[in-house]
Amino acid sequence: MHTTLQQMRLYEAVARHGSFTRAAQEVNLSQPAVSIQVKRLEEQVGMPLFDSIGRTLVPTPAGEELLAASRDILGRLEALDVALDDLRGDMAGPLRVAAVTTAKYFMPHLMGAFVRRHPKVRPVLSVINRANLLERLAGHQDDLFITGRIPGGLPVKAVPFLDNVILPIAAPDHPLAGRGPIPLTDLAEQRILKRELGSGTRSAVEQAFEEAGLTVAPFMELGSDEAIKQAVQAGLGIGFLSSYCLGPELQTGRLVALDVEGFPLTRQWYAVQRANRPLSRAAEAFLAFMKDEATVQAAMLR
Structure with missing residues (x-):
C-alpha cells in the first residue's frame, strides 16, 4: 500500500x-x-x-x-512532535481534552487561563456525552478526559480537581419554592426531570434517592442541561443540575434552588488519563494547573 x-x-x-x-x-x-x-x-x-x-x-x-493502524501512526507522529518540543524546553504542542457536556460551563475558561500563560500550546476541547467520552478514552484519542465519574473497565488514573455541587432547582412560582427544609419524601412526589441514562448527574441524584429508600421515575428525560433548565422554567417539574450551569438563572431569579434535606450533593470532577500512556509536557502542566487553580478560576463563573 x-x-x-x-x-x-x-x-x-x-x-x-x-x-x-x-x-x-x-x-x-x-x-x-x-x-x-x-x-x-x-x-x-x-x-x-x-x-x-x-x-x-x-x-x-x-x-x-x-483505523487502528492510522491512529497508531498518527499518534506516534504527534508523540514525536511533543518529544521534540520537550527537548527544546518549549511548553508547546497540542493539548487535547474531552469533557462531558456539563463541564462546558467551566472547561473553556480553565483552558483559556492556561493558554494565556502558555501561548504556544494549541488547545482542542471536545464537549461530548459520556458514551462518546468512553469511546474516545478507549481509543486513546485525547490527553485528558473530564468527567464526574471514574470510568470502569479500563486502566486509568483519575485526579479530582474541582467540587461538583448538584442542586435541586424549580421555577420561582413552584409550590416548594421558598420552603424548607423539604423532606426528600416530599420531593419524590413531585414531577422529576432527569438527564438521559448514563449522565453522571442523574446517577448521583438517583443514588441519593435510593439511599433514602426511594425510587423516582422521571416525568421527563432530557438530553442536555439547557433542556432541563428550559423545562424547569416552563413549570414542567423539578430538575437537578451542577451549580456551574446555574449562575445567570439563579442570579436573575429565573430559577430557584430548593432547600431539600440531603442537598446539595457534593461530588467531584475528575481529570482522567489512560494509566499506560504518559502525558505530554503540556498535558502534565495543565493537569497541575487544574489541581492548583481550578477552584479559584471556576469561582469567578458563579
Whole structure:
C-alpha cells in the first residue's frame, strides 16, 4: 500500500464522525475531496472500508484494521512532535481534552487561563456525552478526559480537581419554592426531570434517592442541561443540575434552588488519563494547573 499521511488523517476523521460531511468541515476540505481520498484508500485495500447504517458510516472489519493502524501512526507522529518540543524546553504542542457536556460551563475558561500563560500550546476541547467520552478514552484519542465519574473497565488514573455541587432547582412560582427544609419524601412526589441514562448527574441524584429508600421515575428525560433548565422554567417539574450551569438563572431569579434535606450533593470532577500512556509536557502542566487553580478560576463563573 502507498497510503499517505493525509489519507490516514482523512479516514480517521470520517470514521470518528461517521460522516464525510462532518469530517470535511473539520479538516476544511470539500466533501467530494474527502470522499475521493477514501475511495482511493478502498482501491488500495481492495475491500470496502465503510458500511452505511442509516445515515452513519461505520468501519467494516478492514476499515477497523486501517483505523487502528492510522491512529497508531498518527499518534506516534504527534508523540514525536511533543518529544521534540520537550527537548527544546518549549511548553508547546497540542493539548487535547474531552469533557462531558456539563463541564462546558467551566472547561473553556480553565483552558483559556492556561493558554494565556502558555501561548504556544494549541488547545482542542471536545464537549461530548459520556458514551462518546468512553469511546474516545478507549481509543486513546485525547490527553485528558473530564468527567464526574471514574470510568470502569479500563486502566486509568483519575485526579479530582474541582467540587461538583448538584442542586435541586424549580421555577420561582413552584409550590416548594421558598420552603424548607423539604423532606426528600416530599420531593419524590413531585414531577422529576432527569438527564438521559448514563449522565453522571442523574446517577448521583438517583443514588441519593435510593439511599433514602426511594425510587423516582422521571416525568421527563432530557438530553442536555439547557433542556432541563428550559423545562424547569416552563413549570414542567423539578430538575437537578451542577451549580456551574446555574449562575445567570439563579442570579436573575429565573430559577430557584430548593432547600431539600440531603442537598446539595457534593461530588467531584475528575481529570482522567489512560494509566499506560504518559502525558505530554503540556498535558502534565495543565493537569497541575487544574489541581492548583481550578477552584479559584471556576469561582469567578458563579
